[in-house]
Amino acid sequence: MSDNSITSRLYPTRIDIPAEARVQIVVLLNQTLAATSDLKTQAKQAHWNVKGTDFYQLHLLFDELAVELEGYIDMVAERVTALGGYAFGTARAAASNSILPEYPLDILDGKDHVTALSDRFGLYAKHIREAIAKTDELGDADTADLYTEISRTIDKRLWFLEAHLQVAEIKAENGKAGTTKTQKIPAGVK
Numbered sequence: 001m002s003d004n005s006i007t008s009r010l011y012p013t014r015i016d017i018p019a020e021a022r023v024q025i026v027v028l029l030n031q032t033l034a035a036t037s038d039l040k041t042q043a044k045q046a047h048w049n050v051k052g053t054d055f056y057q058l059h060l061l062f063d064e065l066a067v068e069l070e071g072y073i074d075m076v077a078e079r080v081t082a083l084g085g086y087a088f089g090t091a092r093a094a095a096s097n098s099i100l101p102e103y104p105l106d107i108l109d110g111k112d113h114v115t116a117l118s119d120r121f122g123l124y125a126k127h128i129r130e131a132i133a134k135t136d137e138l139g140d141a142d143t144a145d146l147y148t149e150i151s152r153t154i155d156k157r158l159w160f161l162e163a164h165l166q167v168a169e170i171k172a173e174n175g176k177a178g179t180t181k182t183q184k185i186p187a188g189v190k
Helices: 019-049 055-082 091-097 110-137 141-163
Strands: none
Touching (some): 019 055, 019 110, 019 141, 055 110, 055 141, 110 141
């Protein structure tokens, strides 16, 4: 955030989370607010500009993603203010404070949009998981729970996006189903 006096200033509140912890949580929530707003507009960019044989299904999917993210924008901003903080929810705040890379403005093909959104949903999911741990560490189980709720949906939506990219190669051998090419799991990972 551009003005440290505003980002560290809190409204008076009777919430029993110490002010030092609330300042850190509010800064994190505002970073999430920026990223969520940015991701929503990137999903809309894909929605408006997707072309190709899967146009209709992707057009609908991308719009559904944006609508879900809009709900999280409101939840995150309201949590900021419930903790006594100032929510920074303008488009300019989102653009200058988002953790996400700029969306490519020159793509049209459905697969390219799915790839771009998958990359960004993956980064966003990582941020959300880190925020769960941080807010729990700061003693704010409610905010950690909010992040957990967001995380479950984002992981599901990342799965929906990646399913368009995960093409299994099936080789037929004498009319029988062959092998499926999958990602090798490193040793020691269960």
